[in-house]
Amino acid sequence: MTGMGDRILGLCLLVLAVAYGWVAQQWPEPFGGAEGVGPETFPTMLAIVLVVGSLYLMIKPDADARWPVGKSALELVISIIVLVVYALLLEPLGFIISTTLAVGVLSWRMGAPPKGSFVTGLVSAVVVFGLFNYGLSLSLPNGLLGGF
Amino acid sequence: METIGFLMDGFAVALTPYNLMFALFGAFVGTLIGCLPGLGPANGVAILIPLAFTLGLPPETAMILLTSVYAGAMYGGRISSILLNIPGDEPAMMTCLDGYPMAQQGRAADALAISAIASFAGSLIGTIGLIMLAPVLARFALTFGPAEYFALFLLAFATLGGITGKNPMKTVIAATLGIMISTVGIDISTGTQRYTGGVLELYEGIDFILAIVGLFAISELLFFVEARMGKGRSKVKVGKLTLSFKEIVSTIPTQLRGGVLGFIAGVLPGAGASLGSFISYTLEKSVLGKKGRFGEGDIRGVVAPEAGNNGAASGALVPMLTLGVPGSGTTAVLLAMLISLNITPGPLMFTQNADIVWGVIAALLIGNVLLLVLNIPMIGVFVRLLSVPPMYLLPIVTMVAFVGIYSISHSTFDLYFMIVFGVGGYILRKLDIPMVPIILGLLLGPEMEKNLGHALILSDGDWTTLWSSPLAIGLWLVAGLGLVLPPLFGPLLRRRMRSAIKEGPVSD
Numbered sequence: 001m002t003g004m005g006d007r008i009l010g011l012c013l014l015v016l017a018v019a020y021g022w023v024a025q026q027w028p029e030p031f032g033g034a035e036g037v038g039p040e041t042f043p044t045m046l047a048i049v050l051v052v053g054s055l056y057l058m059i060k061p062d063a064d065a066r067w068p069v070g071k072s073a074l075e076l077v078i079s080i081i082v083l084v085v086y087a088l089l090l091e092p093l094g095f096i097i098s099t100t101l102a103v104g105v106l107s108w109r110m111g112a113p114p115k116g117s118f119v120t121g122l123v124s125a126v127v128v129f130g131l132f133n134y135g136l137s138l139s140l141p142n143g144l145l146g147g148f
Numbered sequence: 149m150e151t152i153g154f155l156m157d158g159f160a161v162a163l164t165p166y167n168l169m170f171a172l173f174g175a176f177v178g179t180l181i182g183c184l185p186g187l188g189p190a191n192g193v194a195i196l197i198p199l200a201f202t203l204g205l206p207p208e209t210a211m212i213l214l215t216s217v218y219a220g221a222m223y224g225g226r227i228s229s230i231l232l233n234i235p236g237d238e239p240a241m242m243t244c245l246d247g248y249p250m251a252q253q254g255r256a257a258d259a260l261a262i263s264a265i266a267s268f269a270g271s272l273i274g275t276i277g278l279i280m281l282a283p284v285l286a287r288f289a290l291t292f293g294p295a296e297y298f299a300l301f302l303l304a305f306a307t308l309g310g311i312t313g314k315n316p317m318k319t320v321i322a323a324t325l326g327i328m329i330s331t332v333g334i335d336i337s338t339g340t341q342r343y344t345g346g347v348l349e350l351y352e353g354i355d356f357i358l359a360i361v362g363l364f365a366i367s368e369l370l371f372f373v374e375a376r377m378g379k380g381r382s383k384v385k386v387g388k389l390t391l392s393f394k395e396i397v398s399t400i401p402t403q404l405r406g407g408v409l410g411f412i413a414g415v416l417p418g419a420g421a422s423l424g425s426f427i428s429y430t431l432e433k434s435v436l437g438k439k440g441r442f443g444e445g446d447i448r449g450v451v452a453p454e455a456g457n458n459g460a461a462s463g464a465l466v467p468m469l470t471l472g473v474p475g476s477g478t479t480a481v482l483l484a485m486l487i488s489l490n491i492t493p494g495p496l497m498f499t500q501n502a503d504i505v506w507g508v509i510a511a512l513l514i515g516n517v518l519l520l521v522l523n524i525p526m527i528g529v530f531v532r533l534l535s536v537p538p539m540y541l542l543p544i545v546t547m548v549a550f551v552g553i554y555s556i557s558h559s560t561f562d563l564y565f566m567i568v569f570g571v572g573g574y575i576l577r578k579l580d581i582p583m584v585p586i587i588l589g590l591l592l593g594p595e596m597e598k599n600l601g602h603a604l605i606l607s608d609g610d611w612t613t614l615w616s617s618p619l620a621i622g623l624w625l626v627a628g629l630g631l632v633l634p635p636l637f638g639p640l641l642r643r644r645m646r647s648a649i650k651e652g653p654v655s656d
Contacts, residue, residue: 020343024342049320050325053317056317057321075374079369084567087563103544110376110538110539124547128551132551132555
């Protein structure tokens, strides 16, 4: 069946719209009594628009996009993991080490030779760190290299 | 003639050495952003926003920096169109048609030089148009009440997909998603907590800057990873400049026509720079008819689209500055900067923040002179940078995005949020859901709700107030047309644009 992507998206959006609209109805009436517009008025309108939109997507989906499979998908997942780990390690390891690793791995996975990748990572990390900490006196985390 | 006075004040702001330095820096970076692969203008401006913040720039300097980047990106897009037949950004598409054949005939340097001059002319015409039109429109916009504003926001969303947009329903969905994200946080008028789930970081709402950087920069990285376009492009020789003065003079009518048409396309909702360059190219082709050798490296075929898209870029600033309603992705990002500087965009800005508005306009003029100067002698530098492979570039850009977001609040929570937006953006882009309406929704959502509230309070809860004035009805009608016309005329226009490109002898 064609248009599976849009149909699945439509279904997800429908669930989202209903949940979003339902939550809006649960808020207590604001202090001072009901006026023309409460906190729930606008969200309710949005929920209705999204319900209509999601139904349209499910009924008249566009042709499917080509989704990455196999190795491309794996590379994507690796990249996302690298980004999350980068955010995770930024403070404990410090900016220079974590950036060298993150930029290095990303360039390497995008096809650069490993040595060039990590050198790029290190150079860019040191340049940006120097620029921010000494040029602009904004502190990026030192981490393990805290002695400097 | 008070406009002239304001403009002089603007020049006084923009010509201070500090601001001039940032204008120069912005123009240089902007050209780079325009010509480098994988860095669209909206994307580039978005990444620079957090940096402008962390530098603690005063509002007018921050806006001057970003406006110069914006103008520069429009110049930069042409470089790879001409040399590699790959448009650096979408509006530069039409420049490929005659620019690349010129490069193949060994006239790359000429094509680059004349396109820089055309960009300058287009931008100058557009900026003059902006100076004349913006104050008038701002004065008119002062008569807008909340109901008219509500209708105007709807119009902005409805026309955002543009006349060439594919599926208007997806634009609607994207805008709704953006507005929904903007409702997270404490409701301003009643203090009710909405969709925060008790998470402290969400009380103030989701910072649209991290959303924008995530949606643009991170999703772009993922697209490159998927397409494995890591390898760079081969180096290109530019050659000697042989452009004669007579040739430059002969293109002046083309420059004027292109600039004016582009400006009009830029001001109108739903048209934008891409259409601006397309219209001016086609007009030029039909005006000159058989006298030209369009598609085979006619110099006017380079001039027309470049004058057109730069005129449109200045024109697009008109609705953004006067109404607070941007018509394109990049102007939406500029609007984000204004909002985060605590400046309320809209007609009042012309009276309350006159120094900023006129400083920006003056900076646009100065930026263009700088760009012309930068682009002719230094073209070699940009050409060399063109061959930087994305596999090194994009990770570094991603890192800069991380640094920018981290330095706003010094919290890694924001970084995770940015990654979530990036992955979400990737999935949505895969499904053809456009990013720009999401961002516009994020930005305009709170304003829209506020105006809806005001309108209904003024009318005692009578909903018909939203379409009771003739102006509001007009806006609703245009918004309706904006949704109905693209499915009718879009395929036709898209086919024309595509066939115009296919006709070129270089499409192999």
